[in-house]
Amino acid sequence: MTAEWVHPGLLLILGAWLVPLLRGRIKRAAMLILPAAALMDCLLMTPGIYGVTSILGQDLVFGRVDRLSLVFSYVFSLMALLAMIYALHVEDDSQHVAALTYVGSALGVTFAGDLLSLYVFWELMAISSALLVLLRREASAVAAGFRYLLVHIFGGLILLAGIVLHFSRTGSLAFGDMGASSGGAAGAMILAAFLLNAAVPPLGAWLPDAYPEATVTGAVFMTAFTTKSAVYVLIRGYAGTELLVWLGAAMAVYGVVYAVLENDARRLLAYHIISQVGYMVCGVGIGSALATNGATAHAFAHILYKALLFMGAGAVLQTTGLRKLSEMGGLYKTMPITLGLYMIGAFAISAVPLFSGFVSKSMVVSAAGESHRPAIFLMLTLASAGTFLHTGLKLPYYMFFGMDSGRPGREPPRNMLVAMGLAAVACVLIGVFPGLLYQHLPNPVLFVPYTLQHVTSTLGMLGFTALGFFLLLKHLDPEPAISLDTDWFYRRGSARLVTLVRGPLARLESGFVGEIYEFVIRRPVLGAATFLRNLDTLVVDSAIVGLGRSTGTLSQVLKTLVSGNAQHYGLIMAAGILSLLVLAILIR
Numbered sequence: 001m002t003a004e005w006v007h008p009g010l011l012l013i014l015g016a017w018l019v020p021l022l023r024g025r026i027k028r029a030a031m032l033i034l035p036a037a038a039l040m041d042c043l044l045m046t047p048g049i050y051g052v053t054s055i056l057g058q059d060l061v062f063g064r065v066d067r068l069s070l071v072f073s074y075v076f077s078l079m080a081l082l083a084m085i086y087a088l089h090v091e092d093d094s095q096h097v098a099a100l101t102y103v104g105s106a107l108g109v110t111f112a113g114d115l116l117s118l119y120v121f122w123e124l125m126a127i128s129s130a131l132l133v134l135l136r137r138e139a140s141a142v143a144a145g146f147r148y149l150l151v152h153i154f155g156g157l158i159l160l161a162g163i164v165l166h167f168s169r170t171g172s173l174a175f176g177d178m179g180a181s182s183g184g185a186a187g188a189m190i191l192a193a194f195l196l197n198a199a200v201p202p203l204g205a206w207l208p209d210a211y212p213e214a215t216v217t218g219a220v221f222m223t224a225f226t227t228k229s230a231v232y233v234l235i236r237g238y239a240g241t242e243l244l245v246w247l248g249a250a251m252a253v254y255g256v257v258y259a260v261l262e263n264d265a266r267r268l269l270a271y272h273i274i275s276q277v278g279y280m281v282c283g284v285g286i287g288s289a290l291a292t293n294g295a296t297a298h299a300f301a302h303i304l305y306k307a308l309l310f311m312g313a314g315a316v317l318q319t320t321g322l323r324k325l326s327e328m329g330g331l332y333k334t335m336p337i338t339l340g341l342y343m344i345g346a347f348a349i350s351a352v353p354l355f356s357g358f359v360s361k362s363m364v365v366s367a368a369g370e371s372h373r374p375a376i377f378l379m380l381t382l383a384s385a386g387t388f389l390h391t392g393l394k395l396p397y398y399m400f401f402g403m404d405s406g407r408p409g410r411e412p413p414r415n416m417l418v419a420m421g422l423a424a425v426a427c428v429l430i431g432v433f434p435g436l437l438y439q440h441l442p443n444p445v446l447f448v449p450y451t452l453q454h455v456t457s458t459l460g461m462l463g464f465t466a467l468g469f470f471l472l473l474k475h476l477d478p479e480p481a482i483s484l485d486t487d488w489f490y491r492r493g494s495a496r497l498v499t500l501v502r503g504p505l506a507r508l509e510s511g512f513v514g515e516i517y518e519f520v521i522r523r524p525v526l527g528a529a530t531f532l533r534n535l536d537t538l539v540v541d542s543a544i545v546g547l548g549r550s551t552g553t554l555s556q557v558l559k560t561l562v563s564g565n566a567q568h569y570g571l572i573m574a575a576g577i578l579s580l581l582v583l584a585i586l587i588r
Helices: 008-021 024-044 067-086 093-111 115-134 139-170 184-197 206-213 216-238 242-260 265-286 289-320 336-349 356-370 374-401 414-432 452-471 488-561 566-587
Strands: 048-055 058-065
Touching: 008 024, 008 067, 008 093, 024 067, 024 093, 058 067, 058 093, 058 115, 067 093, 067 216, 067 289, 067 414, 093 115, 093 216, 115 139, 115 216, 139 184, 139 206, 184 216, 206 216, 206 265, 216 265, 216 289, 242 265, 242 374, 265 289, 265 356, 265 374, 289 336, 289 356, 289 374, 289 414, 336 356, 336 374, 336 414, 356 374, 356 414, 356 452, 374 452
Parallel strands: none
Antiparallel strands: 048 058
């Protein structure tokens, strides 16, 4: 950091460690001042290259500031402020340190102009976000947190290997258009690492596995940064990659299909993160100016409305302890404000006109139509209908209006409602005044969302989806079960693999490996131990015992000399002097 440029990510990472040192209102003020300062820092930035340092002949750029990095930094820092307001009532300082470090790391990725600094912040982001799961301190959360950490460590190793190969091939660590500068194994490995963080199937099962197990406030942070940081680096490095078009469209449908099976409210919302990120990945793949703008705009809108949805589900969990839709119902009576704010987020994610999702998601769908991709256009449209069906209708119906479970509910703490209210206002403002967002997108915007055809077709699709929901309501009752995704391989498959190989491995260990251990390790170690024991007994102990006996004999002699009689002492002194004189004569 210099006088002309202050890194907002480092503000949060370093400032996070002040929080545990503070108490009461001062601590809560610091929790708000830090993200507010980061937001103001981002808003005051001007495009340019800052924070350049040289290591081993390579320039590391910590501050590449342009329109793309700026728009992501705005929403990241804004989301940090909203989420910290939501978390003001939490007394666990470790959660706040982890959350602020997480946000700061995401901002570090956003402004990184080289692969090495990107990698450092990328790994710090993984570690700090894993803590938000582990700090829930329940058995299921600890297990999910370790699975999450292992998956992301694996992804980090892939990224590091790709960076090393890229550097050995090009001699440069600059991060830009990787499709043009890095091919072969290096480009594939870097892309795979980015896709893992974007939760692209089959690499995305970590997301619905971990997010529902995070702390109530930690889950709100997690919805915003890991996957959207991945979208940012994909835009920066792999725009126009054809593979991403189909992966993104498949994601959009995939997340909706799995959401159908879900009973856990936060797990259902987590699958819709995968679906919505699919729109962004698809837009990156299409690569046109409209598609890239759409991916960026949808990432911005998605961070706000998805956080609002998780805030609503978290408020229910906070006040009732309920997670499963089959156990909820009747909460509209005691949580009407939470219901109203949640529905704003639900309308936004469902792309209802006058809400933020309508002005962002439609850019990607329109880009698919303009690029003459009817199959992609159809998949994205179907995914949009499925999103409204489950997030906009099914989840709020069973959470707030279903059969009354009898579990008393109440509105969450005031700070949680304030954060939800601010996020809801942002969703409406962007939907009503899309120019507020469009003016910050990386490319000039010529898109007009509010055309008669677009509005009427959207309302028609949403209307028929709602009709189908109420006609098929009896068949949509949530089942009290957990559906396994590709996480089956490490949640159950690994246990079965251990059971399968336990017998052969045990025989191998007791046979071949056991004999090697006996001759190479056990016998030499025991022989050396016997030799050292004998050495200790014969030499060391004997020397110490002999010294002790000599000391005892000397002490007895000295004891007889100490009589307390002055005449005796005089005779001893005279004998000593006489001995010295005789010794001196003999020496001469």
